Amino acid sequence: MSLPLPLAARAAYILRDNSNGVITKAAPALYPHQWSWDAAFNAIGLATVDLPRARVELDSLFAGQWRNGMVPHIVFDPAEDGYWPGPAEWQCARFSEDATSCPPTSGICNPPVHAIAVDKILAAAAAAGGRELEATTGWAARLYPRLLAWHRFLARDRVDRSTGLITLFHGWESGTDNSPRWDVPYANVTVGADLPLYVRRDTAHVSDAGQRPTDEDYDRYLWLAVEARRAGYDAGLLRECGSFAVGDVLFTAIFAAAGDLLAKLARVLRRADDAVELRDYAAQARTAVFCHVDKASGLAADVDLRTGAWLRTQTIAGFAPLIAGGVPGSLRQRLISQLAGPRWAGHPSLRWPLPPSTSPDSPEFKPDCYWRGPAWPVVTWLLCWALGRDGEASVASRFRSAALDQLADGTFAEYYHPMTGAPLGSHHQSWTTAVALDWLLSAQ
Numbered sequence: 001m002s003l004p005l006p007l008a009a010r011a012a013y014i015l016r017d018n019s020n021g022v023i024t025k026a027a028p029a030l031y032p033h034q035w036s037w038d039a040a041f042n043a044i045g046l047a048t049v050d051l052p053r054a055r056v057e058l059d060s061l062f063a064g065q066w067r068n069g070m071v072p073h074i075v076f077d078p079a080e081d082g083y084w085p086g087p088a089e090w091q092c093a094r095f096s097e098d099a100t101s102c103p104p105t106s107g108i109c110n111p112p113v114h115a116i117a118v119d120k121i122l123a124a125a126a127a128a129g130g131r132e133l134e135a136t137t138g139w140a141a142r143l144y145p146r147l148l149a150w151h152r153f154l155a156r157d158r159v160d161r162s163t164g165l166i167t168l169f170h171g172w173e174s175g176t177d178n179s180p181r182w183d184v185p186y187a188n189v190t191v192g193a194d195l196p197l198y199v200r201r202d203t204a205h206v207s208d209a210g211q212r213p214t215d216e217d218y219d220r221y222l223w224l225a226v227e228a229r230r231a232g233y234d235a236g237l238l239r240e241c242g243s244f245a246v247g248d249v250l251f252t253a254i255f256a257a258a259g260d261l262l263a264k265l266a267r268v269l270r271r272a273d274d275a276v277e278l279r280d281y282a283a284q285a286r287t288a289v290f291c292h293v294d295k296a297s298g299l300a301a302d303v304d305l306r307t308g309a310w311l312r313t314q315t316i317a318g319f320a321p322l323i324a325g326g327v328p329g330s331l332r333q334r335l336i337s338q339l340a341g342p343r344w345a346g347h348p349s350l351r352w353p354l355p356p357s358t359s360p361d362s363p364e365f366k367p368d369c370y371w372r373g374p375a376w377p378v379v380t381w382l383l384c385w386a387l388g389r390d391g392e393a394s395v396a397s398r399f400r401s402a403a404l405d406q407l408a409d410g411t412f413a414e415y416y417h418p419m420t421g422a423p424l425g426s427h428h429q430s431w432t433t434a435v436a437l438d439w440l441l442s443a444q
């Protein structure tokens with residue numbers, strides 16, 4: 001395939017360079033393994049240049065799926081040793097009968113973007129036609145039972161009965177690790193005296209350690225992993241005894257959006273009963289998200305399930321209803337004007353009119369620190385995708401064009417300083433190249 005743009009060629013080259021042939025490392029040095037939601041975005045990018053490789057990416061991820069249906073947040077590449085905590089810390093196959101031992105995995109999960117990726121891959125195959133279409137249709141039918149098991153796992157083990165939101169037992173499950181969303185629940189986590197000694201590896205791979213979570217954060221991250229292991233990675237036990245449990249509106253919204261698309265696939269595969277079941281999960285998830293919109297701010301709020309308190313923070317997760325889809329018209333317009341308005345993408349001091357991970361008006365805003373302020377291209381992509389799905393083409397296209405300006409320096413950073421535009425975190429981050437490829441090469 002000929003690549004029309006130098007930026008796309010560079011993105012495709014980097015994405016391939018981050019691959020070992022079957023898995024794409026989330027980033028070359030900082031994250032040398034396959035992450036679950038990264039793999040879904042990476043497959044979306046791969047679908048624009050190499051459909052067979054896009055299919056392999058998801059097959060490799062689902063090779064790590066647990067017997068209970070959970071898709072773990074990391075599938076480790078045994079040939080790589082550069083990330084902590086690794087298989088030796090999780091020891092999943094030793095502590096849970098559900099875990100696979102080959103490949104080794106982590107014991108928690110990530111947002112379920114996968115059915116969105118499958119839908120995009122099928123669309124790319126439909127555009128390609130011929131053999132690719134035939135191969136991709138057969139592949140989707142083979143992957144489908146695994147996707148169904150994944151959604152059933154979330155509905156069975158993770159839906160919180162009182163709020164209807166998906167329960168997370170670790171901030172890493174949200175993918176927005178140190179977001180202010182989790183400050184209050186993390187403050188209530190008391191790290192045990194028997195926390196193992198450890199040496200962080202992540203800070204060696206960024207130009208300034210301040211771009212990463214603090215050591216205090218990491219103590220809690222590791223402690224929650226220890227707790228999960230001691231509970232045998234069992235959701236029932238963690239719900240009873242774990243020290244962190246939150247209802248995540250963004251994760252729940254992604255579950256709703258992906259559930260609709262999986263139900264669509266079920267109908268194509270003539271699995272009518274499954275389609276009804278999946279639509280129900282999606283509808284319930286969507287209702288739960290809408291029920292957690294804070295009337296005063298108009299933003300959705302996560303819930304600390306340990307106390308029942310709503311977590312009213314000014315983070316990008318507040319726009320979860322836009323991702324969930326089916327938002328009543330008036331709420332949708334209110335959310336879109338906020339997103340584009342002066343507290344968010346329209347803030348006067350921003351380098352580009354793109355939504356930062358935390359509002360610059362929030363007291364928790366830190367423009368160079370990870371999920372506390374920087375703009376994440378992958379999040380911009382998710383919002384653009386959802387807005388496009390719901391017929392909001394003009395705002396989606398404005399974000400897309402600003403995001404391509406942001407990426408024009410070719411670093412494909414993990415996240416960007418929203419005011420200076422400086423690339424932060426890892427460079428050559430796979431999912432950043434992937435969303436660039438989708439923006440540049442797929443029909444919008």
Ligand code: 9WN
Nearest residue numbers: 026031035037038172175176177202
């Ligand atoms: C922990 C891989 C992942 C992303 C997450 C991002 C970061 C890991 C870390 O990197 O998290 O899972 O070590 O910081 O927060 O969203 O999936 O790119």
